[in-house]
Amino acid sequence: MIGIHDVGGYHMGPIETRDDLVFHEWWEGLVFSLVLVSAVQGTWSLAEFRHIIEQMPPAEYLRSSYYVHWLEAVEELCVRDGFVSREELTARRQAIYNGETPATMPAQVDAEAAQNLREGIQNLAHTGLGVRRPDQPRLFHAGDRVRARVLAVPGHTRLPRYVWGQPGVVVSYSGTYPLPDTEASGGDNPEPTYMVRFAGADLWGPGTETNVSVVLSLFESYMDLDPDAVAVGQKAVSQ
Structure with missing residues (x-):
C-alpha cells in the first residue's frame, strides 16, 4: 500500500546511528522478546504484523519509534488471538499512568513448554516467519x-x-x-x-x-x- 512507512530509497537526510547499543531503551528488549514469543505461540504471519503497522495514522507513525510500531502490532495480534483482552491492556496502561505497581505473574516452571518455545524461536531465525514451498514453474531466469x-x-x-x-x-x-x-x-x-x-x-x-x-x-x-x-x-x- 502507499503510505508514510514506504520511504526506502528516498532522500530523507542523514540517519543517526549508535553502534554501541542494540536497544536504546530498556523496554525495547521486552517488546522484541514479546514479538518472538507471540509469533511462536500465535497464529499470525510477518505480513499481517507489517500490515498492521502500515495502517497506523501517518502522524502517529512519524512521531513514534520503531519498537512502538512493533508494540502496536503485537498488541493488536495478541488481542485477536485471545492472549489478552483490550480491556486488560487498557486497565494495565492506566495503572502504569497512575503510578501503581503492576501485579506480578506467579512464577511457573514448565521445561517442556520452555524447550518448545526455544525451538520455535530458533526456527524463526531460519524461516523469517515464512516457510519455503515446493518450486513452481518460473517465468523468469537469471539474466532476464x-x-x-x-x-x-x-x-x-x-x-x-x-x-x-x-x-x-x-x-x-x-x-x-x-x-x-x-x-x-x-x-x-x-x-x-x-x-x-x-x-x-x-x-x-x-x-x-x-x-x-x-x-x-x-x-x-x-x-x-x-x-x-x-x-x-x-x-x-x-x-
Missing part, C-alpha cells in the same frame, strides 16, 4: 531484463515504491514462498521469488555515484519482462 510493476494496491505489498516502473536484471531464483500481499489478509498464494539488480542511475538519475546498484528480493507478480529489452531483442533477431 525485467521491469518492476507500478503496484498501487490498497493492501500490503513488499514491492517498494522507489523501484516502481524501473528496469532491472534477474540475478538468481530464490525459492517459492507465500506472497505477502495475500498472506497479510490470511490468504495463501505461493510464488517464485528472485534476486533482481537495479542500477542506481535508473533509480536516482545520472548524478548517482558510479557503479551503485541495489539488489532486491522480489516476487514474480511484482514484475514483467522489460518491453524495451524484448523489443531490442526482437529487432536484433529480425536483422
